[in-house]
Amino acid sequence: MAGSLGSAWSSPLPSLLPVSSPGANPPAAEDDRESPEGAPAAPPPAVQYGFGVPLNTHKEANYFMHFIRNLASWFDTCDPARHFGIEVPKRAHHLPLLAYSILAFSARQLSLTTGVDDGSHSSYYSHALRILIPIFDDPNEAMNENVLAGIVILRSYEEMFEGDVNTHLTGSSRLLNSESRLIARGGLGEAASWVVLRQDLYVCLTKSLPLRISLESYRHSSSFVETNDHALANRAVFICARVVMYAMGPDTTLDPDLWDELDRDMKSWFESTPWRFLSHTAESSAINDDTDTAFPTLWMARRVQVLGYQHYYIARMILDMFHPKLWKPSFEAFRSRALTQDHVRESLRILLGLTVSNSGDATVNFTAHHTLHAFGGFLRDTQEHEEVLRFLRYMTQTMGWPTQGLADKLREQWQHAKRSPGNEATSPHGRGPRQQQAPQSGVWGSGGG
Structure with missing residues (x-):
């Protein structure tokens, strides 16, 4: 696991939801206990930024479970390991950036579907930003799959507004373009990278903008080795991204040879897909x-097959x-x-x-x-x-x-x-x-x- 944000994983994980009743405090994790010399450990990052530890109330536990049960699948369609539904919630108990990103997105989505908005999603979003922004000042800290996963969730939060300005797509694109090893390592980094590419394609289709992400790193993904449905769908997404780059790149020339190559790739994908x-x-x-x-x-x-065919027809x-x-x-x-x-x-x-x-x-x-x-x-x-x-x-x-x-x-x-x-x-x-x-x-x- 890359980066210092993953260091908390040296200790055992607490239970997923330590909230036994409204307002109850979770048991102290190993990182919060006193050191062997008796000196108190450093406060959790969220406390350092001036707000409380997340997942500490019944309301937040409800938002958290709503994400696990209903929203994580929004990210996991092309990921057989379901990293956003399984791994991200585990890490959120040690990483406030992930926790507040989840809370912001979940609270916002619930407010839109129920019509009841208590405004808490804005606070959670602000908390996540106060943790995230300083991270980008430290390149070693930013090159981290946990940061990328948090940005992916915050990006989805932004998309829930009509006036979306794709702020966090800029951050995720910059992170991926500077740290190509994330997708090659597999795991959460690879899963999040594919979500970022789909988010980038969304902006291309809705705003006629070129891709921000370099596609070269994606060639190191396991999706070009595996033959399962999820890998085949990711390949269709990749070919679709290449087609978008051909048509709407910053230096587009509509090269006939490149058109022929992409056309052959599309037909080959379609004909070889079982x-x-x-x-x-x-x-x-x-x-x-x-x-x-x-x-x-x-x-x-x-449904992962549907997603693959959808991107085939977009490219077509x-x-x-x-x-x-x-x-x-x-x-x-x-x-x-x-x-x-x-x-x-x-x-x-x-x-x-x-x-x-x-x-x-x-x-x-x-x-x-x-x-x-x-x-x-x-x-x-x-x-x-x-x-x-x-x-x-x-x-x-x-x-x-x-x-x-x-x-x-x-x-x-x-x-x-x-x-x-x-x-x-x-x-x-x-x-x-x-x-x-x-x-x-x-x-x-x-x-x-």
Whole structure:
């Protein structure tokens, strides 16, 4: 374990929740006892900063357990060891930065879903910042997987606000870019690094900004050695990040050779992945199963597989949009752009079909939400619009995720498209000229890359 913040792990861990009743004090950990010479040990870091030891009240224990039971999975979708659900809560009892990060995020999410806000999340967030900011003044202290995990959680706290300015993504990117060994060591550092990459992709999709993270260190991840579902999903995220860097990098030139390389990587990933859809079209779904959905029904065995395919289709959409031939000054390029819109719309419908068919995972919902920011305007069918807006309301009601800004943005784009000539709806629901089909794979069909 890197860095001085991990030194407390030389002593046995206390029980996860030492709160027996509201207001009860936890038993003293070994680090808080007197030294053999009789001199008192140094106060815990939180006390040094002028506020009490975290996880010391019934309310904080409730927030802590809410994180373990309901929110840690938001980070652990691609991590079979579930470091944020198991390891981070253990370390939080010795590391106030992790504890206050958890409390801030959990309290904020609960306030949004219950409508009851006692303001405590702001205090916890401030406490975490007072611990975190001085750490970055000491490079040796900052190069630590515990710090990175804390930043990841604080970043999620920031995302719960409509006016998110991605402050802590800057910190996590700087830490990863300066300390590439974190991901190669495995464990919490590797797990947190993959979450940071997904958070960076979120900003790229929603704000059309280039990646801040250097991708070279990710090549040392065990995900490029292992063959389990989580590793395969991480590889799709990595390829998607390379595609984003190709399209929106600071020195983008839309290199045809690089486009071909990325296209081959995407097809190779798709063809070598052993996952399978159980799929049929939206029309047959509505007729046979009375399923009220505008999108293809695409069931998957595991939600981590859904996440992998989502990033495949994001990359597919970006490659289609940023094909070098589309940006040449020619009439052929102009005609090709119209066809490209159909390809992008097809991939988006598949991604949304995967999302609504396999609901229940927060990370899957996030990915769809972020994708709608970038590509939602391509949808032309009223039934699809209505379902997307229902999906966004569902995210807000069940997860507390702010979606009103995106909903307003999409309504404006859809209204503009209706007023523009040549943008008539090409409905996949039997009301227009084009009958769109869902992809099939494995024993259910021949696949589609």
